[in-house]
Amino acid sequence: MIQRITIIGAGNLATHLSVELKRAGYEILQVYSRTEKSAKELAAKLESDFTNSINKISKEADLYIVALKDSAVLEVLSKIDFQNKPLIHCSGSLPLSILKSYSENIGVLYPLQTFSKNRKVNFKEIPVFVEANNQETEKLLIKLASSISPKVSVLSSDKRKSLHIAAVFACNFVNHFYTLAGDFLQTEDIAFEVLYPLISETAKKVQEMNPADAQTGPAVRFDENIINDHLKQLNNFPDHQEVYKSISKSIFKRHQEKNK
Amino acid sequence: MIQRITIIGAGNLATHLSVELKRAGYEILQVYSRTEKSAKELAAKLESDFTNSINKISKEADLYIVALKDSAVLEVLSKIDFQNKPLIHCSGSLPLSILKSYSENIGVLYPLQTFSKNRKVNFKEIPVFVEANNQETEKLLIKLASSISPKVSVLSSDKRKSLHIAAVFACNFVNHFYTLAGDFLQTEDIAFEVLYPLISETAKKVQEMNPADAQTGPAVRFDENIINDHLKQLNNFPDHQEVYKSISKSIFKRHQEKNK
Structure with a gap:
């Protein structure tokens, strides 16, 4: 005992x-x-x-x-x-x-x-x-x-490790995106707080529908005008720009696979 | 009227x-x-x-x-x-x-x-x-x-565009990480639902503390053993691997800047 x-x-x-x-x-x-x-x-x-x-x-x-x-x-x-x-x-x-x-x-x-x-x-x-x-x-x-x-x-240890990897995506990486969003808004003099309802809804929505079905935004629509415009606006933020490009590509690719 | x-x-x-x-x-x-x-x-x-x-x-x-x-x-x-x-x-x-x-x-x-x-x-x-x-x-x-x-x-239009970019990070990109986490768990036969409390807490926490201060996980500690181990485990998931690498790098870099 x-x-x-x-x-x-x-x-x-x-x-x-x-x-x-x-x-x-x-x-x-x-x-x-x-x-x-x-x-x-x-x-x-x-x-x-x-x-x-x-x-x-x-x-x-x-x-x-x-x-x-x-x-x-x-x-x-x-x-x-x-x-x-x-x-x-x-x-x-x-x-x-x-x-x-x-x-x-x-x-x-x-x-x-x-x-x-x-x-x-x-x-x-x-x-x-x-x-x-x-x-x-x-x-x-x-x-x-x-x-x-x-x-x-x-x-088991193996499954636990897989779970940990998934948690890194769903928590650590997610939180980093909150950080990147906040950093960018700060330079634009916009309070991070305006994002709270969006952050809450995004987290709630995925608990009621499949995350791939919940995907919205320019990348999933492959709206090149917006994407290019956003990348241009991020010219002074090379890290943001890099992440924006690679995640948009990943979103679009995943969306294509889903619709195959 | x-x-x-x-x-x-x-x-x-x-x-x-x-x-x-x-x-x-x-x-x-x-x-x-x-x-x-x-x-x-x-x-x-x-x-x-x-x-x-x-x-x-x-x-x-x-x-x-x-x-x-x-x-x-x-x-x-x-x-x-x-x-x-x-x-x-x-x-x-x-x-x-x-x-x-x-x-x-x-x-x-x-x-x-x-x-x-x-x-x-x-x-x-x-x-x-x-x-x-x-x-x-x-x-x-x-x-x-x-x-x-x-x-x-x-x-103004300019500020609104900035806000939209921040929203892409805090919502669309975040949701994509839920998708990547779910895709990976599915191949491991683990239900996506186990992540719900983590997803909720991550979204709540950032509304009560600065996102950079809320950052946890292997990347912010630069725990190379875990990072390399995770990357190895993702060998059959090249897209996940790619994203894992670039976001971990971005997290660590941001953390270094914060602590300067």
Whole structure:
């Protein structure tokens, strides 16, 4: 049974997940972060111990959750003795197997959402994907995940990676387009806020109709006059121009395939 | 005073706008579309006349609204005598001046939203931008626009075009990324629906924080392992791969500039 958890990491995901687990009734024993300030800040929210010294990671936890950026995971893992206690990571892209030298009971808990430190999210709406190397750990992770979300599924490492790629398109790349739109509007002295209703509707619409059917705009109509006119207007924004060209081409191509 | 309106076009925008104007108390006198079926369908909703013959466009309207795709506007305009009645278009990209040979009272009414035929939108939330070549027409358009939305502003042709470009990024390009994400998930047998909470949160978050600050994911951290791994996984999806590369580069570049 899991009662006491040590969380390794104090970034966006570590923060949201550990706060939610505490709310669900788990005891967060300790927070580890390389940066003392981050460890301390998160520990304050969790009423837990904290450390920035890897040697001082507690042996008393029932579960170790590694919530670090992928590039930092391996380095940290190699320095801790997990005594074969359940050990999990939260990465979309790293396979389960990355943990196999470090414990006999390993797993993954991947909440499919974008987390920013000071922004509340409703875990009840977040799909959580789990995976483990044995039935006992899988059962334990399903229970843990179900305590924070009703949408828990078991998913293999390969499928999870695919899901992560799709999420990069649907979230990270999408957000970058909001940024590009905002940057451009700023130079034109138009408030980014005027786009809010359009941004909301675009996100809502795709949840009620197929995204390819929801596509509107000059590229899908291949309205060359508008496209060329827009490209001209973007002359002083070479990055915007580049992106505009390549995405318009991609939209039109996808539309042609759909109508074949 | 405007009471009777002829709407030229029967596409997504023409449909949503004319239905909303009827709801606001205007009489839609007639619908023109090149395609009889489209004209008839929209006219049924509006309880109006319809025609697909350009010679039969009524002389009795107080206002002519051209809601066609940009590339079709000029051709249609040249064939109608508007008797200097108020004549407006609804395009984000076309300047006001495109109408100047066709009436002495010209304007633009541009609702900043994405419209799909069978999807209801709440006009009360849509920013509407108007422009006219004289004060009387401007006043008239402000009144017309205000009857369907509380968010009416006067905006020049140049600024409107900039706004349209930003909208292409924040809506059309965004929707294409939903499509790419969905296409990829389909080949992996994962339901697109799992992305809904992520899509909603991404759109909400950017309305409460600066989009550049909201950026998450491997590209902004320049996590080369993940990026290369994702690119490898996309080997059978050359279009996705291409887009993945160029947008990741753009995200990272923007992030570097922000942190300068």
